[in-house]
Amino acid sequence: RKEELYSSSLVLAGLRREWSDVDGTIAGTAGWTAVQKAAPTTKQGSGNLALSFAQKFAHGGMMTLAAGLDVATNFLDIRETAFGSLIEANLTQPLWRGAWQGFAYEGLYRAERDLAYSILEYERFTQDFAVGIATAYYGVLRQRDQLNNDAENLRRLEQTFKLIQAQTEAGMTRRVEADRAEQDVLKAKVRIQSSTQAYRNALDQFKLTLGLPIVASIEVDQGELGRLEPLPIPFDQKQAIETALRARPDVLIQRASVRDAKRDVEIAADAFNPSLDLALGISAAGTQPRSPFRVMTHRHTRFARLSVDYNFDQRTNRDSYRNSMVALDKAQRDLDEFLDGVVLDVRRSFRGLVESQKTYE
Numbered sequence: 001r002k003e004e005l006y007s008s009s010l011v012l013a014g015l016r017r018e019w020s021d022v023d024g025t026i027a028g029t030a031g032w033t034a035v036q037k038a039a040p041t042t043k044q045g046s047g048n049l050a051l052s053f054a055q056k057f058a059h060g061g062m063m064t065l066a067a068g069l070d071v072a073t074n075f076l077d078i079r080e081t082a083f084g085s086l087i088e089a090n091l092t093q094p095l096w097r098g099a100w101q102g103f104a105y106e107g108l109y110r111a112e113r114d115l116a117y118s119i120l121e122y123e124r125f126t127q128d129f130a131v132g133i134a135t136a137y138y139g140v141l142r143q144r145d146q147l148n149n150d151a152e153n154l155r156r157l158e159q160t161f162k163l164i165q166a167q168t169e170a171g172m173t174r175r176v177e178a179d180r181a182e183q184d185v186l187k188a189k190v191r192i193q194s195s196t197q198a199y200r201n202a203l204d205q206f207k208l209t210l211g212l213p214i215v216a217s218i219e220v221d222q223g224e225l226g227r228l229e230p231l232p233i234p235f236d237q238k239q240a241i242e243t244a245l246r247a248r249p250d251v252l253i254q255r256a257s258v259r260d261a262k263r264d265v266e267i268a269a270d271a272f273n274p275s276l277d278l279a280l281g282i283s284a285a286g287t288q289p290r291s292p293f294r295v296m297t298h299r300h301t302r303f304a305r306l307s308v309d310y311n312f313d314q315r316t317n318r319d320s321y322r323n324s325m326v327a328l329d330k331a332q333r334d335l336d337e338f339l340d341g342v343v344l345d346v347r348r349s350f351r352g353l354v355e356s357q358k359t360y361e
Helices: 002-019 102-168 176-209 237-248 248-272 317-358
Strands: 019-036 041-058 062-073 082-094 275-288 291-297 303-307
Touching: 002 019, 002 041, 002 102, 102 176, 102 248, 237 248, 237 317, 248 317
Parallel strands: none
Antiparallel strands: 019 041, 041 062, 062 082, 082 275, 275 291, 275 303
């Protein structure tokens, strides 16, 4: 469970990096050339440094900021070293397909939601695990109590058999009564053996549940059953069903599946629209070869571009849309069936709880 939660966190971290990414690179080369005595040996080297920042927007746009520095030299004179720099900013925004409806944010939204549900599932797992440990412990106690009861019953039957046997020898009862009492003692001994084996099996299974070796020696507190007291049920059946339909992680996951299926239908329908994208950008270079950090902002370059793309063959989009509709219908049916199962499970559990309380009383 922890591994699944950690994996979900890594997936979300990767998607978030894609939405707000800072990237930098440093590269360099150095070398020399020589021609057999026809020319002097020359050396040359170059390097570059680049830094960029990209930010995605929920409505499909992206903004990028970048700066770069280039260096070239012959390793002979600093005056022969040339520098060049460039800074630029770009913005792209879809105006039709994939715009203004948050489709671009859908993947990140689902990753964030799935992580939240994974945390809820892990919390529920820890609670179920604790309840399972307690149930297993009381199961061992119940087996031990059954063994004690069978031992006490054997003791009483043996006393009864001795009494009847004495009465039979004195001629006060028939021999068949003594035979019947002896059979009861033998049956009680068989039950003792069966109860002992059941108790040992339950104890060994409890050790495995705790992660202990089978050879470990543990003792259970037999007085724990006597200290148990029933607690009042803090809710009625209607409240229990409403709480389960509102808060159970598996119900939330099923509802999210229907929500995702509806969203997939919207995305598939949006794919029929033409692509209309707007791109804006501005850039400026350094002033002089050896003054790269003095940017010529008064001599910058600007551009604006509007691009349109539409495919008249929409058969692929048509099939995707139909598949998304089929998936939505299936997700809705699965949700309805799952909710009916949850209601039935809660009702059955609540009735069992009420019955257990009445039995104790």
